[in-house]
Amino acid sequence: MTQTETGENEGLLVRRIRNGTVIDHIEGGEALNVVKILGITGTTQEALSIATNVPSRDMGRKDIVKLTNRELSKEEVDRIALISPHASINIIRNFKVCEKKGVEIPSLIEGLVRCPNPGCISNTNEPIQSKFRVLPKGLHCYYCDWVISKDLTSYIL
Numbered sequence: 001m002t003q004t005e006t007g008e009n010e011g012l013l014v015r016r017i018r019n020g021t022v023i024d025h026i027e028g029g030e031a032l033n034v035v036k037i038l039g040i041t042g043t044t045q046e047a048l049s050i051a052t053n054v055p056s057r058d059m060g061r062k063d064i065v066k067l068t069n070r071e072l073s074k075e076e077v078d079r080i081a082l083i084s085p086h087a088s089i090n091i092i093r094n095f096k097v098c099e100k101k102g103v104e105i106p107s108l109i110e111g112l113v114r115c116p117n118p119g120c121i122s123n124t125n126e127p128i129q130s131k132f133r134v135l136p137k138g139l140h141c142y143y144c145d146w147v148i149s150k151d152l153t154s155y156i157l
């Protein structure tokens, strides 16, 4: 998809932003989960715009999230890949796209997802952060071998 097409699509739905991040090509219906995985709760500082189920030639429908005055780090960008592997990230400075990056599925997730196993050492009072390997079958707990294969978003801390 070209820059112009993206711009036209978005222009109708969400105002352009001067500085910040536009997360485009999110799987239709996943925008709120993307926001959740970024730790944006509404009490944080970012101004947030969300467009859902925008018609897309490539994807059928897609969601778009815009964050004003916030640039996502590589780590934050890669988290998004867990729920929306085709997302693209545009860093905007002074109304221009300065940087465009894809998301890469990380091989290890630390401290972001809660292990569903109540007996897991990461769920005790021990000062141990949750840790998961990302495997094709799902997220594999480093400590107790539990695998999260679906509904990942309900385990995000």
Ligand SMILES: [Zn+2]
Pocket: 115, 116, 117, 120, 121, 122, 141, 142, 143, 144, 145, 146
């Ligand atoms: Zn575990």
